[in-house]
Amino acid sequence: TARPRVLSGIQPTADSFHLGNYLGALRQWVTLQDTHDAFYCVVDMHAITVEHDPKALRRRTRVSAAQLLALGIDPERSTLFVQSHVPEHAQLSWVMECLTGFGEASRMTQFKDKSVRQGADRVTVGLFTYPVLQAADILLYRPRAVPVGEDQRQHLELTRDLAQRFNSRFGRTFVVPEAHIVKDTAKVYDLQDPTSKMSKSASSPAGLIDLLDDPKVSAKKIRSAVTDTGREIVYDPENKAGISNLLVIYSALSGRSVAELEREYEGRGYGDLKKDLAEVLVGFVTPVQARVREYLDDPAELDKLLARGAERAREVASRTLRAVYDRVGF
Numbered sequence: 380t381a382r383p384r385v386l387s388g389i390q391p392t393a394d395s396f397h398l399g400n401y402l403g404a405l406r407q408w409v410t411l412q413d414t415h416d417a418f419y420c421v422v423d424m425h426a427i428t429v430e431h432d433p434k435a436l437r438r439r440t441r442v443s444a445a446q447l448l449a450l451g452i453d454p455e456r457s458t459l460f461v462q463s464h465v466p467e468h469a470q471l472s473w474v475m476e477c478l479t480g481f482g483e484a485s486r487m488t489q490f491k492d493k494s495v496r497q498g499a500d501r502v503t504v505g506l507f508t509y510p511v512l513q514a515a516d517i518l519l520y521r522p523r524a525v526p527v528g529e530d531q532r533q534h535l536e537l538t539r540d541l542a543q544r545f546n547s548r549f550g551r552t553f554v555v556p557e558a559h560i561v562k563d564t565a566k567v568y569d570l571q572d573p574t575s576k577m578s579k580s581a582s583s584p585a586g587l588i589d590l591l592d593d594p595k596v597s598a599k600k601i602r603s604a605v606t607d608t609g610r611e612i613v614y615d616p617e618n619k620a621g622i623s624n625l626l627v628i629y630s631a632l633s634g635r636s637v638a639e640l641e642r643e644y645e646g647r648g649y650g651d652l653k654k655d656l657a658e659v660l661v662g663f664v665t666p667v668q669a670r671v672r673e674y675l676d677d678p679a680e681l682d683k684l685l686a687r688g689a690e691r692a693r694e695v696a697s698r699t700l701r702a703v704y705d706r707v708g709f
């Protein structure tokens with residue numbers, strides 16, 4: 380196809396994606412399918428860089444894939460696959476590790492943050508080289524663009540440096556990917572602490588909305604979201620973080636602009652806004668959950684879909700790896 384290629388991955392670290400994952404990232408994955416030749420990857424190899432439970436990992440990998448499909452990733456238009464099903468990721472990663480400076484890798488701020496959280500005696504070499512595996516994930520598919528959030532900028536910079544280094548040392552092999560800054564990504568904040576982002580690891584249960592939570596429970600979380608003591612429903616993240624967060628979520632889920640919502644709720648109370656948003660949310664997650672269940676209830680079909688995705692991914696990845704092996708002298 381003539382469509383530009385794009386690649387994105389997500390870790391299967393939880394039994395459900397949360398609303399921030401969807402509105403901040405996965406929603407754009409769905410949209411990009413219209414304009415791009417998209418490769419989407421559940422990066423299970425990244426998930427073992429910290430201690431993990433094998434049974435949980437296997438379950439979460441499948442649930443992640445099922446959610447991506449249920450949210451609108453179309454396996455006919457996009458290549459959806461599981462990282463460990465495509466051995467070229469590990470193979471290219473080794474070559475790239477041998478091009479990465481130890482000091483260069485040591486400067487990755489996400490490693491520093493994560494090692495503090497893990498505790499020094501539990502930090503693995505895999506956690507350290509994680510950004511190099513990520514570079515391999517990307518470069519194998521030769522995408523021109525990679526959708527990245529702010530937190531991934533440094534890793535993409537490393538990917539670009541490694542691609543350029545390989546090309547200049549061994550001959551032009553890789554496409555040097557650009558950061559694709561996605562417009563309209565919503566940043567979603569914790570419902571109980573609307574100044575920090577909604578996060579699997581940091582949010583309290585009441586502050587976090589998982590897509591696969593019981594819709595009744597999620598509706599209640601929206602209705603109990605922290606708001607200020609004023610009464611005006613206006614977008615003002617400085618002074619009205621809670622209301623602004625709800626407006627952003629509402630706008631993203633309904634496709635209506637924040638300005639339009641402000642007009643609609645002029646002179647009405649916070650309770651009205653919360654009640655309506657709760658309904659919109661239930662209307663969104665209910666069919667998604669039904670589709671997730673369908674995929675999980677038919678394991679053979681899901682396996683077949685993922686096997687087909689891996690096969691398509693390997694067609695591209697093996698071609699890249701062959702060129703790499705040839706150039707480095709294997």
Ligand code: ADP
Pocket residue numbers: 389390399400401402403404528565566567568576577578579580
């Ligand atoms: P978490 O921070 O909950 O561990 P991840 O780091 O696994 O989530 O993020 C997966 C994707 O979801 C990334 O693209 C990230 O930028 C996006 N994301 C995570 N939390 C939010 C949020 N609160 N708002 C917007 N996007 C988010």
Ligand code: NA
Pocket residue numbers: 530
């Ligand atoms: Na993150």
